[in-house]
Amino acid sequence: MQMKLPRGTRDILPGEVEKWHYVERVFQSICERFQYEEIRTPIFEHTELFQRGVGDTTDIVSKEMYTFEDKKNRSLTLRPEGTASVVRAFVEHKLFGQVNQPVKLYYSGPMFRYERPQGARQRQFTQMGLEALGSNDPAIDAEIISLAMAFYKELGLENIELVINSLGDKESRAKHKEALVAHFEPRIDEFCADCQVRLHKNPLRILDCKVDHAHPLIATAPSILKFLNEESTAYFEKVKTYLDALGIAYTVDPTLVRGLDYYNHTTFEIMSTAEGFGAKSTLCGGGRYHGLVQEFDGPETPGIGFGLGVERLFAALDVEGIELPIAHDLDCYVITATESAEVTAVSIVNTLRLNGFSVEKDYMGRKMKGQLKDADRKNARFTMILGDTEIENNVCQLKNMQTGEQTEIQLDDIVAGLQQLKGDK
Structure with a gap:
């Protein structure tokens, strides 16, 4: 089922x-x-x-x-x-x-x-x-x-x-209640069962009835403002x-x-x-x-x-056709060029996340082209490409996805480097 x-x-x-x-x-x-x-x-x-x-x-x-x-x-x-x-x-x-x-x-x-x-x-x-x-x-x-x-x-x-x-x-409501009872009581049988119960318990509620809201006695009921x-x-x-x-x-x-x-x-x-x-x-x-x-x-x-x-x-x-200003910020998408770069990528992703960045990587075994498409779908501001050469040289390439500009950054300085590129203090 x-x-x-x-x-x-x-x-x-x-x-x-x-x-x-x-x-x-x-x-x-x-x-x-x-x-x-x-x-x-x-x-x-x-x-x-x-x-x-x-x-x-x-x-x-x-x-x-x-x-x-x-x-x-x-x-x-x-x-x-x-x-x-x-x-x-x-x-x-x-x-x-x-x-x-x-x-x-x-x-x-x-x-x-x-x-x-x-x-x-x-x-x-x-x-x-x-x-x-x-x-x-x-x-x-x-x-x-x-x-x-x-x-x-x-x-x-x-x-x-x-x-x-x-x-x-309380005093004003008591006087208004008396007036409402006198107003509705002669024709209360025309109202729903709930209103008939309300008549003496709380006649003010008759004015708010969902069933009888169109009854003419509602429109002519004495106004509370006259009893204040x-x-x-x-x-x-x-x-x-x-x-x-x-x-x-x-x-x-x-x-x-x-x-x-x-x-x-x-x-x-x-x-x-x-x-x-x-x-x-x-x-x-x-x-x-x-x-x-x-x-x-x-x-x-x-x-x-x-x-x-x-x-x-x-x-x-x-x-009213109002679109709320919802931001879907992804600071960086880490792309791995080789399988051997995965461990380093996982470590970098975690380090950046713990330092306040919104970061994602591929978990579906995509090739580089697929990872780039995924980064684009998720509106990543930067992409970071990691391969064997980058890891060997302790560097990475950070690409600004809007301008296409690429910057080489030491992996040891990745937090400060991404902060600087983003314009964070």
């Missing part, structure tokens, strides 16, 4: 994986410039973590999690998102007691959701994200939005749009003021609620507006959460963060 990939997963092969490396390096670089530090959490956690942290009214928890029991009948779940794990680690390791506050963390890794694979949506997908824990300052809301926008801009995306909203504080109290309104205005100061354009969308239960105050999404991307255009989403740290038995701690899908990022890059 031929073994194949599980549905909703994919292999990332050489030739493509270099693009992933590039994107990961850009994300790491920009996070570090903004003073975020990396955190790595387990791929699976206790199921209760996501039930409590993400919310049992969400599609993620109710429908999409990969949950299993271990040999001691403990319920474990492959992580479907990153925030709950980061906050769990923040509490468990008492990062709230660190001198440097707020605690600013970023992560990258595979997540798992059981949904219908389509386009860039997979059951195993890669998410990058960050969390800032400990600050109530609306300036940090603007900071993480700025970081996300800068990341996409640095990769060359031009057709992106920032959409923001405020869900207000003075404090929540002032907070949202400050966030917008900071975004204006940063020169970041945005659109306010009162229906933007995000898909997780722990959000309040600022929520946002960054979308692709490129023609041909499709209806599901969200590249990145996040927002502020108060109460999640306490949910995991930590002290009262505000937080804000975002998550972005790497597969969707690549889809956006493809739609």
Whole structure:
């Protein structure tokens, strides 16, 4: 029986994986410039973590999690998102007691959701994200939005749009909840079974329903912005003021609620507006959460963060026709003219590699002509030819493959010689 990939997963092969490396390096670089530090959490956690942290009214928890029991009948779940794990680690390791506050963390890794694979949506997908824990300052809301926008801009995306909203504080959300229940309840039987359950548990989630998104009551639902109290309104205005100061354009969308239960105050999404991307255009989403740290038995701690899908990022890059500047550098290809030169070639290749050069040689028994063709296919900058005469005289010929210029170098000085030819210090 031929073994194949599980549905909703994919292999990332050489030739493509270099693009992933590039994107990961850009994300790491920009996070570090903004003073975020990396955190790595387990791929699976206790199921209760996501039930409590993400919310049992969400599609993620109710429908999409990969949950299993271990040999001691403990319920474990492959992580479907990153925030709950980061906050769990923040509490468990008492990062709230660190001198440097707020605690600013970023992560990258595979997540798992059981949904219908389509386009860039997979059951195993890669998410990058960050969390800032400990600050109530609306300036940090603007900071993480700025970081996300800068990341996409640095990769060359031009057709992106920032959409923001405020869900207000607990008091504002309570009043809005009452209004939503009153709005939907008379016709709730027209909605899906999930929305009927959500009506009294979390009616805000009805606005984000994938099944009933076109129902006319969604469009006429009372706006959260009309229920923001003075404090929540002032907070949202400050966030917008900071975004204006940063020169970041945005659109306010009162229906933007995000898909997780722990959000309040600022929520946002960054979308692709490129023609041909499709209806599901969200590249990145996040927002502020108060109460999640306490949910995991930590002290009262505000937080804000975002998550972005790497597969969707690549889809956006493809739609805009952006080629990432991937370098396939091969400094030198060592060619052997005789079989007796093989031992010396192996030694030189290893010496150069250990001194920081990218070096290759033939392992397929090719003749010199075949080795030269292989060096050309691999875009070698230099070739080194070794034969009996060269070894006897302790020299080699280094050929610049672009200019055709050849230079004779003592084998004992090969490291310094190649460095000089490359222009390295």
